Amino acid sequence: MNNSVSEFGIIGRVKKCDFPLIGANNVPCKVDTGADLSSIWASDIKISSGVLSCRFFGKGSPFYDRKIHKFSNNSYTLTRVSSSFGEKELRYKVKLKIRIDNRLINATFTLADRGNKLYPVLLGRRLLRNKFVVDVAQGTPLKEAEKLRKQKLKSDLRKLKGASS
Secondary structure: OOOOHHHOEEEOOEEEEEEOOOOEEEEEEEEOOOOOOEEEEEEEEEEEOOEEEEEEOOOOOOOOOOOOEEEOOOOEEEEEEEOOOOOEEEEEEEEEEEEEOOEEEEEEEEEEOOOOOOOOEEEOHHHHOOOEEEOOOOOOOOHHHHHHHHHHHHHHHHHHHHHHO
16 A cells, blocks of 8 residues: 555544445544444334435434435345344445535445434444544544443442442
8 A cells, every 4th residue: 555644534433434425424434443444323123115214313312303315126135234242143234425524425335223322323444444544532522421331330330340240
Protein backbone atom coordinates (compact mmCIF):
# COMPACT_ATOMS: atom_id res chain seq x y z
CA MET A 1 0.00 0.00 0.00
CA ASN A 2 1.56 3.27 -1.10
CA ASN A 3 -0.90 5.64 0.55
CA SER A 4 0.37 7.93 3.27
CA VAL A 5 -1.58 8.54 6.47
CA SER A 6 -2.29 12.11 5.38
CA GLU A 7 -4.46 10.82 2.50
CA PHE A 8 -6.98 9.40 4.97
CA GLY A 9 -9.36 11.05 7.40
CA ILE A 10 -8.70 10.47 11.08
CA ILE A 11 -11.52 8.96 13.08
CA GLY A 12 -11.74 8.40 16.84
CA ARG A 13 -13.21 5.45 18.70
CA VAL A 14 -16.65 7.05 18.55
CA LYS A 15 -18.02 9.23 15.78
CA LYS A 16 -21.37 10.92 15.33
CA CYS A 17 -22.61 10.16 11.82
CA ASP A 18 -25.61 10.90 9.64
CA PHE A 19 -27.76 8.44 7.71
CA PRO A 20 -29.46 10.70 5.15
CA LEU A 21 -31.69 8.07 3.51
CA ILE A 22 -33.25 7.05 6.81
CA GLY A 23 -33.33 10.55 8.30
CA ALA A 24 -31.10 9.88 11.31
CA ASN A 25 -28.49 12.50 12.19
CA ASN A 26 -25.77 12.70 14.85
CA VAL A 27 -26.00 8.99 15.60
CA PRO A 28 -23.20 7.89 17.95
CA CYS A 29 -21.27 5.13 16.17
CA LYS A 30 -18.64 2.95 17.79
CA VAL A 31 -15.54 2.36 15.69
CA ASP A 32 -14.53 -1.30 15.97
CA THR A 33 -11.45 -2.37 14.02
CA GLY A 34 -12.00 -5.90 15.35
CA ALA A 35 -15.27 -6.20 13.44
CA ASP A 36 -15.14 -6.96 9.75
CA LEU A 37 -18.62 -5.67 8.93
CA SER A 38 -20.51 -2.63 10.16
CA SER A 39 -23.80 -3.13 11.96
CA ILE A 40 -26.87 -0.98 12.58
CA TRP A 41 -29.69 -1.44 15.08
CA ALA A 42 -32.78 -2.70 13.28
CA SER A 43 -36.10 -3.91 14.65
CA ASP A 44 -39.19 -5.61 13.23
CA ILE A 45 -37.09 -7.36 10.56
CA LYS A 46 -39.35 -9.34 8.22
CA ILE A 47 -39.29 -10.97 4.79
CA SER A 48 -42.47 -11.03 2.74
CA SER A 49 -42.65 -12.01 -0.95
CA GLY A 50 -38.88 -11.57 -1.25
CA VAL A 51 -38.95 -8.04 0.21
CA LEU A 52 -37.01 -7.30 3.40
CA SER A 53 -38.61 -4.75 5.69
CA CYS A 54 -37.36 -3.28 8.95
CA ARG A 55 -37.46 -0.26 11.17
CA PHE A 56 -34.13 1.31 12.02
CA PHE A 57 -33.31 1.55 15.70
CA GLY A 58 -35.89 0.53 18.30
CA LYS A 59 -38.56 2.05 20.49
CA GLY A 60 -36.04 2.96 23.20
CA SER A 61 -33.86 4.96 20.81
CA PRO A 62 -34.11 8.71 20.17
CA PHE A 63 -33.48 7.87 16.48
CA TYR A 64 -36.50 5.55 16.17
CA ASP A 65 -39.18 7.07 13.95
CA ARG A 66 -41.47 4.07 13.29
CA LYS A 67 -40.86 4.25 9.51
CA ILE A 68 -40.76 0.92 7.71
CA HIS A 69 -37.87 0.65 5.25
CA LYS A 70 -38.07 -1.88 2.42
CA PHE A 71 -35.33 -3.59 0.42
CA SER A 72 -36.12 -5.53 -2.75
CA ASN A 73 -34.78 -9.06 -3.08
CA ASN A 74 -31.73 -7.91 -5.06
CA SER A 75 -30.73 -5.21 -2.54
CA TYR A 76 -30.08 -7.42 0.50
CA THR A 77 -28.19 -10.59 1.24
CA LEU A 78 -27.84 -12.99 4.12
CA THR A 79 -24.49 -13.43 5.84
CA ARG A 80 -23.06 -15.30 8.80
CA VAL A 81 -21.49 -13.14 11.49
CA SER A 82 -19.20 -14.49 14.21
CA SER A 83 -19.10 -12.69 17.52
CA SER A 84 -15.90 -12.16 19.49
CA PHE A 85 -17.09 -15.12 21.61
CA GLY A 86 -17.20 -17.40 18.56
CA GLU A 87 -21.01 -17.49 18.36
CA LYS A 88 -22.32 -17.56 14.79
CA GLU A 89 -25.48 -15.74 13.75
CA LEU A 90 -27.25 -15.23 10.41
CA ARG A 91 -27.99 -11.59 9.60
CA TYR A 92 -29.33 -9.60 6.70
CA LYS A 93 -26.95 -7.21 4.98
CA VAL A 94 -28.05 -3.96 3.26
CA LYS A 95 -26.38 -0.95 1.66
CA LEU A 96 -26.91 2.45 3.32
CA LYS A 97 -25.42 5.85 2.80
CA ILE A 98 -23.54 7.21 5.82
CA ARG A 99 -22.03 10.66 6.20
CA ILE A 100 -18.84 10.73 8.25
CA ASP A 101 -17.55 14.27 8.55
CA ASN A 102 -18.13 15.60 5.03
CA ARG A 103 -17.75 12.24 3.28
CA LEU A 104 -20.84 10.47 1.97
CA ILE A 105 -20.06 6.76 1.82
CA ASN A 106 -22.15 3.93 0.40
CA ALA A 107 -21.54 1.19 2.96
CA THR A 108 -22.77 -2.28 3.86
CA PHE A 109 -24.40 -2.85 7.24
CA THR A 110 -25.72 -5.98 8.89
CA LEU A 111 -29.07 -5.59 10.63
CA ALA A 112 -28.87 -6.50 14.30
CA ASP A 113 -30.76 -5.97 17.53
CA ARG A 114 -28.40 -3.54 19.25
CA GLY A 115 -31.00 -2.52 21.84
CA ASN A 116 -28.78 -3.71 24.69
CA LYS A 117 -25.71 -1.98 23.28
CA LEU A 118 -24.63 1.52 24.23
CA TYR A 119 -23.94 2.46 20.61
CA PRO A 120 -26.69 1.80 18.03
CA VAL A 121 -24.19 1.55 15.16
CA LEU A 122 -20.85 -0.21 14.87
CA LEU A 123 -18.40 0.81 12.14
CA GLY A 124 -16.23 -2.10 11.03
CA ARG A 125 -13.02 -2.53 9.03
CA ARG A 126 -14.60 -2.79 5.59
CA LEU A 127 -16.16 0.66 5.95
CA LEU A 128 -12.96 2.17 7.39
CA ARG A 129 -10.47 0.52 4.98
CA ASN A 130 -8.68 3.00 2.68
CA LYS A 131 -10.76 5.87 4.05
CA PHE A 132 -9.81 6.47 7.68
CA VAL A 133 -7.01 6.02 10.16
CA VAL A 134 -8.27 5.23 13.65
CA ASP A 135 -6.88 7.24 16.57
CA VAL A 136 -8.52 5.86 19.72
CA ALA A 137 -7.52 8.99 21.66
CA GLN A 138 -9.96 10.96 19.51
CA GLY A 139 -13.73 10.85 19.23
CA THR A 140 -16.57 11.87 21.48
CA PRO A 141 -17.63 8.82 23.48
CA LEU A 142 -20.75 8.74 25.63
CA LYS A 143 -18.51 8.97 28.69
CA GLU A 144 -21.23 9.23 31.35
CA ALA A 145 -23.17 6.30 29.90
CA GLU A 146 -19.96 4.24 29.60
CA LYS A 147 -19.09 5.08 33.23
CA LEU A 148 -22.55 4.00 34.45
CA ARG A 149 -22.32 0.73 32.50
CA LYS A 150 -18.90 0.02 34.00
CA GLN A 151 -20.19 0.72 37.53
CA LYS A 152 -23.19 -1.57 37.00
CA LEU A 153 -20.93 -4.34 35.71
CA LYS A 154 -18.68 -4.04 38.78
CA SER A 155 -21.73 -4.12 41.05
CA ASP A 156 -23.13 -7.20 39.27
CA LEU A 157 -19.75 -8.96 39.54
CA ARG A 158 -19.58 -8.20 43.29
CA LYS A 159 -23.08 -9.68 43.73
CA LEU A 160 -22.06 -12.80 41.81
CA LYS A 161 -18.94 -13.23 43.92
CA GLY A 162 -21.02 -12.81 47.09
CA ALA A 163 -23.57 -15.36 45.89
CA SER A 164 -20.90 -17.95 45.09
CA SER A 165 -19.14 -17.62 48.47
